Amino acid sequence: MTARVTMYRKAEEELYKLSQKAKADYFNFCHHFRANPDHPGLDLKPLKGHTHVYRAKVGPDHRALLLRAGVDGDGTQNWLVIAVRDRKDVYDGLKVDINRVTGEIECVDLTVLGDSSVRRAGITSAAVNGLDDGPAGTSAQGTAVVSEAAPVSTEPTKPLLVDYDAELLLGLGVAEALVELALVVTTDAELDLLVAGAPPLSKDILYALAAGMTPDEVRTEITAPVRLDDEPDLTDLATALRRTQVTAVDETLQHAIEEGDFRAWKVFLHPTQRRVAHAHYRGPARVSGGPGTGKTIVALHRVKHLAEKLPPGNDKPILLTTYTANLATDLRMRLASLVEPALLARIDVIHIDQLAARVLGENTSAQHRKKRVSDQVAASELRQLLAELGETGWEAPFLFDEWDQVVLGQSVTTRAEYFIVRRAGRGTALTRLERNQVWKLVEQFTARLDKLGIETWGQAAERAARYETDRARRIAERATSPADDDSSGRRNLTWRYRHIVVDEAQDLRSAHWKMLRAMADLTSPNDLFIAGDTHQRIYDHHVTLGPLGINIRGRSTRLTLSYRSTREILEWAQHIVDPAHTTYDDLDDGTDTLSGYRSILRGLVPEVQKYKSWDKELGGLVDTLSMWRAELAALNLDPTGRIAVCVADRERVAEAIHHLTGEGLTCAELTKDGPQGDGEIHIGTMHRFKGLEYQKLAIIAVSAGVIPRAAVDRYKTDDPARYAQELRKARSLLFVAATRARDTLVVSYNVTASPFLPSRTEDTG
Numbered sequence: 001m002t003a004r005v006t007m008y009r010k011a012e013e014e015l016y017k018l019s020q021k022a023k024a025d026y027f028n029f030c031h032h033f034r035a036n037p038d039h040p041g042l043d044l045k046p047l048k049g050h051t052h053v054y055r056a057k058v059g060p061d062h063r064a065l066l067l068r069a070g071v072d073g074d075g076t077q078n079w080l081v082i083a084v085r086d087r088k089d090v091y092d093g094l095k096v097d098i099n100r101v102t103g104e105i106e107c108v109d110l111t112v113l114g115d116s117s118v119r120r121a122g123i124t125s126a127a128v129n130g131l132d133d134g135p136a137g138t139s140a141q142g143t144a145v146v147s148e149a150a151p152v153s154t155e156p157t158k159p160l161l162v163d164y165d166a167e168l169l170l171g172l173g174v175a176e177a178l179v180e181l182a183l184v185v186t187t188d189a190e191l192d193l194l195v196a197g198a199p200p201l202s203k204d205i206l207y208a209l210a211a212g213m214t215p216d217e218v219r220t221e222i223t224a225p226v227r228l229d230d231e232p233d234l235t236d237l238a239t240a241l242r243r244t245q246v247t248a249v250d251e252t253l254q255h256a257i258e259e260g261d262f263r264a265w266k267v268f269l270h271p272t273q274r275r276v277a278h279a280h281y282r283g284p285a286r287v288s289g290g291p292g293t294g295k296t297i298v299a300l301h302r303v304k305h306l307a308e309k310l311p312p313g314n315d316k317p318i319l320l321t322t323y324t325a326n327l328a329t330d331l332r333m334r335l336a337s338l339v340e341p342a343l344l345a346r347i348d349v350i351h352i353d354q355l356a357a358r359v360l361g362e363n364t365s366a367q368h369r370k371k372r373v374s375d376q377v378a379a380s381e382l383r384q385l386l387a388e389l390g391e392t393g394w395e396a397p398f399l400f401d402e403w404d405q406v407v408l409g410q411s412v413t414t415r416a417e418y419f420i421v422r423r424a425g426r427g428t429a430l431t432r433l434e435r436n437q438v439w440k441l442v443e444q445f446t447a448r449l450d451k452l453g454i455e456t457w458g459q460a461a462e463r464a465a466r467y468e469t470d471r472a473r474r475i476a477e478r479a480t481s482p483a484d485d486d487s488s489g490r491r492n493l494t495w496r497y498r499h500i501v502v503d504e505a506q507d508l509r510s511a512h513w514k515m516l517r518a519m520a521d522l523t524s525p526n527d528l529f530i531a532g533d534t535h536q537r538i539y540d541h542h543v544t545l546g547p548l549g550i551n552i553r554g555r556s557t558r559l560t561l562s563y564r565s566t567r568e569i570l571e572w573a574q575h576i577v578d579p580a581h582t583t584y585d586d587l588d589d590g591t592d593t594l595s596g597y598r599s600i601l602r603g604l605v606p607e608v609q610k611y612k613s614w615d616k617e618l619g620g621l622v623d624t625l626s627m628w629r630a631e632l633a634a635l636n637l638d639p640t641g642r643i644a645v646c647v648a649d650r651e652r653v654a655e656a657i658h659h660l661t662g663e664g665l666t667c668a669e670l671t672k673d674g675p676q677g678d679g680e681i682h683i684g685t686m687h688r689f690k691g692l693e694y695q696k697l698a699i700i701a702v703s704a705g706v707i708p709r710a711a712v713d714r715y716k717t718d719d720p721a722r723y724a725q726e727l728r729k730a731r732s733l734l735f736v737a738a739t740r741a742r743d744t745l746v747v748s749y750n751v752t753a754s755p756f757l758p759s760r761t762e763d764t765g
Contacts (some may be wrong), residue, residue: 002034002035002036002037002075002076002077003033003034003035003036003037003076003077003078003079004034004072004076004077004078004079005030005033005034005066005079005080005081006078006079006080006081006241006246006247007080007081007246007247008080008081008082008083008105008107008244008246009200009245009246009247009268010082010083010107010109010197010199011064011065011081011082011083011084011107012247014083014084014085015084017636018062018084019636021059022058022059022061022062025058025059025062026058026059026062026064026084028059029042029056029057029058029059029064033056033079037056037077037079041057042056042057043056043057044056044066047065050094050096052067052068052069052096052237053065053066053067053068053082053094053096054066054067054068058084061086061087062084062085062086062087063084063085063086063087064081064083064084065081065082065083065084065085065094066079066080066081066082067079067080067082067096067105067107067237067241068237069105069237069238069240069241070237070238070241078238078241080105080241080244080246082094082096082107083107083109094107094108094109094110095107095108095109095110095175095177096108097175097176097177097234098232098233098234098235098236098237098240099173099175099199099201099232100170100173100176100231100232100234101171101172101173101201101223101226101227101228102173102201102226102227102228102232102243102271103228103232103233103239103240103243104199104240104243104244104245104271105237105240105241105243105244106175106199106201106202107199108175108177108178108197108198108199108202109197110177110181110197157186157187158186159183159184159185159186160185160186160187160188160191160210161182161183161185161206161209161210162183164183164209164215165183166179166180166183168215169182169183169205169206172205172215172218172219172222172223173201173202173205173222173223173226173227174201174202174205174206175198175199175201175202178194178198178202178206181194182194182206188210188602191206191207191210192602194206195207200270200271201222201226201271201272204222204270204271204272204561205218205222205223207601208221208222208561208598211567211598211599213598221272221560221561222272222561225271225272225273225274225275225276226271226272226274226275245269245271245274268297269294269297269298269301270294270297270561270563272559272561273294273297273298273301273559274301276298276302276557276559277298277299277301277302277304277305278301278302278305280525280526281525281526281529281555282525282555283522283525283527283528283551283552283555284522284527284528284529284530284545284550284551284552284555285528285529285530285552285555285556285557286505286529286530286531286532286552286555286556286557287299287529287530287531287556287557287558287559288531288532288533288534288556288557288558288559289533289558289559289560289597290533290535290559290560290562290570290597290739291533291535291536291562291564291565291570291573291735291736291739291740292562292563292564292565292570292599292693292739292742293559293560293561293562293563293597294559294563294564295503295531295532295533295559296331296334296503296504296531296691298531298559299320299501299502299503299529299531300320300331300334300335300338301338302501302529303318303320303335303339303347303499303501304335304338304339304343306318306498306499306501306526307339307343307344307346307347308343310343310346310498313346314346315346316345316346316347316348316497317346317497317498317499318346318347318348318497318498318499318500318501319347319348319350319355319496319497319499319500319501319519319520320335320347320348320349320350320501320503321349321350321351321352321355321500321501321502321503321516322351322352322502322503322504322691323351323352323504323507323508323690324351324504324672324687324690325351325354325672325673325674326670326671326672326673326674326688326692327351327503327504327690327691327692328349328350328351328354329673329674330674330691330692331349331503331691332349335347335349348497352461352508352512353457353460353461355464355515356457356460356461356463356464356465356511356512356515357372357460357464359464359467359468359515360460360463360464360467362467363467370450370453370454370455371453371454371455372454372455372456372457372460373454373455373456374456374457375400375404375456375457375458377454378400378449378454378456379396379397379400381445381448381449381452382396382399382400382445383396385441385444385445385448386399386441389441389444391441393437394437394438394441398428398719398722399438399441399442399445401426402423402426402438402442403442403445403446404456404458405426405542406418406421406423406426407442408456408458408459408461408462408509408511409458409509409510409511409543410422410510411462411465411466411510411511411514415436415439418435418438418439419432419435419436426721428719428721428722446459458509458511461509461511461512461515462511464511464515465511465512465514465515465518468496468514468515468518468519469514469515469517469518471493471518472495472517472518472519474493475493475494475495478493495519495520495521496519496520497519497520498520498524498527499520499526499527499528499529500516500519500520500527500528500529501528501529501531502516502528502529502530502531502532503531503532503691504531504532504536504690504691505530505531505532506532506533506534506536506537507532507537507690508543509543510543510548513543513545513548513550514548516528517548517549517550522549522550528550530545530550530552535577535732535735536690536732536735536736537729537732560597560598561598561599562597562598562599562601563599563601564693564739564742565599565601565739565741565742566599566601566602566603566604566742566743567598567599567601567602567603568602568603568604568605568606569599569603569606569738569739569741569745570597570598570599570739572605572606572738572745572758573606573735573738573739574597575758576731576734576735576738576756576757576758577731577732577735578731603743603744604743604744606738606741606745606746606747607745607746607747608746608747608748608749608753608757609746609747609748609749610748610749610750610753611748611749611750611751612750612751613750613751614652614655614701614750616750617700617701617748617749617750618655618656618659618660618700620748621645621656621659621660621698621700621748622659622660622663622665624698624746625643625645625660625665625681625698626665628643628696628744629643629665629680632696638680639680639681640678640679640680641675641682641694642694642695642696643680643681643682643694643695643696643697644681644682644683644684644689644692644694644696644697644698644740645660645667645681645682645683645697645698645699645700646683646684646685646686646689646697646698646699646700646737646740647683647684647685647686647699647700647701648685648686648699648700648701648702648703648706648707648734648754649685649701649706649707649709650685652700652701653669653683653684653685656683656700657669657683660681660683665679665680665681666678666679666680666681667679667680667681667682667683668680668681668682668683669682669683669684670682670683670684670685670688670689670692671684671688672688682694686699686707686733686734686736686737687733689736689737689740690736692740693740693742694740694741694742695741695742695743695744696741696742696743696744697737697740697741697744697745697746698745698746698747698748699734699737699738699745699746699747699748700747700748700749701748701749701750702734702747702748702749702753702754702756702757703749703750703751703752703753703754704749704751704752704753704754704755705752706749706754707730707733707734707754707756708726708727708730708754708755708756709726709730712726712727712730730756731756734754734756
């Protein structure tokens with residue numbers, strides 16, 4: 001191989017949109033180019049007006065523009081593909097520079113702009129003449145290129161960024177080629193055109209300023225995390241290429257291109273997120289932020305970064321864990337897009353309860369193992385126990401939650417411990433006498449489960465935490481014991497993991513955190529990385545990390561920019577969680593907020609549809625899904641995995657699947673193991689959508705009595721604290737569901753709307 005070929009992100013996006021034949025031609029081109037860039041058939045020629053930019057032939061109808069970025073010590077040439085286009089449209093308005101803030105290579109495409117904004121700026125987009133690839137003077141959209149003699153418009157419309165100047169934009173990190181244009185755009189539509197060909201950092205900055213962020217906020221939240229410590233050399237392309245996030249041209253990229261751009265979008269790391277993912281931490285670290293801010297993507301790239309720094313070996317020193325099985329499946333699939341197979345084999349991707357089960361399997365003989373049952377099964381046993389005892393002073397739901405969240409959650413093993421334990425988040429205060437009564441019932445309940453040979457997953461987590469804590473104690477003892485002391489077998493004990501990364505951290509139990517705390521040496525750097533958002537907590541596991549031995553103070557980062565949901569979806573969804581009246585913790589004895597949380601994307605306002613019956617609502621859903629399929633087909637995109645239906649209650653999932661299938665729409669149900677089947681439309685309950693993302697999403701059956709459930713009304717008078725807790729959980733559930741949508745969101749209900757719906761309703765029949 002005499003050349004190394006990588007792809008700029010914008011070129012990768014262009015490649016997604018080409019035909020299958022054009023994609024095949026491109027990968028064939030890369031194969032030949034790597035072997036010999038000077039092969040006559042590639043027709044490699046420098047572009048006029050550019051020192052380092054070349055164009056080469058990709059099949060009969062397309063051309064690649066490449067940046068030559070130096071030669072390695074072994075003679076290997078480094079080439080960056082910056083565009084892949086029709087042979088008639090590749091030359092006009094392309095600007096390649098090194099960003100003075102990040103030191104990265106940036107490619108700006110001015111051909112996407114209409115005449116008006118270019119003319120107002122008085123900027124000439126010079127055509128490149130003298131090549132054989134089509135007429136000069138036309139842009140990629142067929143727009144006439146503006147000449148130097150073009151008159152400057154005197155339109156009186158006020159520019160969007162009228163309060164700013166070129167020096168400020170350059171200092172924030174906007175690409176130099178875009179600055180003058182950015183200062184004259186007057187409409188959102190023009191700004192959208194401008195950033196369509198812009199580098200991600202410029203796009204973030206310009207949208208943020210247009211959205212109302214102050215320059216200081218932009219400087220702090222967007223620029224500072226990516227600014228180099230030293231001034232970059234704006235002529236050193238080789239160093240700039242090493243700083244630039246590019247994609248290697250290999251079989252992995254080819255498979256991703258064939259699957260479509262949505263897969264790549266789900267793992268793309270934005271510049272403002274990169275420093276968080278690649279930082280060196282001297283202890284546990286946490287990243288928080290609202291939906292779509294990239295917490296999961298940061299966690300995935302954190303794993304990739306740590307894996308690439310591992311010493312050689314065949315062990316699995318990195319753990320990536322999350323709360324549910326279907327989320328673990330999704331993480332594993334995304335990670336496979338990022339990490340080469342040899343490194344992927346050294347990463348343990350497993351959901352937290354499966355990890356606890358593994359620990360119990362190692363420490364429990366077959367004859368002493370218990371059958372694990374759902375909370376519903378155990379709660380049924382508790383209700384039966386209370387009936388047998390004639391106990392009417394305590395309700396089963398309260399007792400079960402007290403046992404699950406307080407007793408198990410904090411590993412309380414004695415009555416004395418229960419008398420003094422904190423009960424944060426439980427609402428209802430208990431006297432010492434009442435705690436004594438509760439403890440007696442809890443003891444009888446656990447004895448009943450033990451006699452039946454069953455245990456809940458909460459019990460399993462608590463037992464696993466005790467085993468791991470004991471294991472960590474023995475490892476610590478080994479470190480202080482004489483070198484020849486191996487009487488207890490401690491010499492062979494090692495920490496299970498070198499690095500642990502946790503996604504959806506807000507839903508883990510205290511016992512889970514105790515188990516994880518004991519699985520890695522938390523005195524070593526980069527030991528524990530946590531990603532989560534308590535606004536998305538949909539289970540009753542309230543945890544404070546500090547008392548569990550996990551200190552994140554000074555190592556917490558809050559992401560505020562949403563790269564998934566549009567501004568319209570985000571603003572609509574924020575009303576659901578009711579930030580003015582509902583508080584959320586930050587996992588560390590403080591409160592969390594969505595203040596400053598904003599989207600840089602624009603789109604359609606979410607649509608709320610009212611129907612007179614459930615049958616009519618299903619009929620409307622068919623119409624919506626059929627329209628979305630047609631829209632994607634027009635773009636030559638496979639709808640599979642891009643469209644989803646979120647059902648507000650479990651009972652209606654099967655009914656919805658049956659109806660859609662009868663109308664010729666294929667479905668894949670979301671289960672704990674991920675989508676089952678190869679149907680185009682993913683469908684499941686709100687809980688199953690946790691951590692997932694879709695371009696187009698319909699949420700159905702969002703009716704009064706469904707969300708929140710009618711059953712919670714009984715707590716309104718008898719237990720106001722429990723009532724508030726149930727409402728908060730239901731709000732979070734709907735908030736999570738709504739923010740799974742990237743571009744389009746339709747919400748429907750029948751008869752009476754859920755009180756949580758914040759928007760006006762369109763009566764569709």
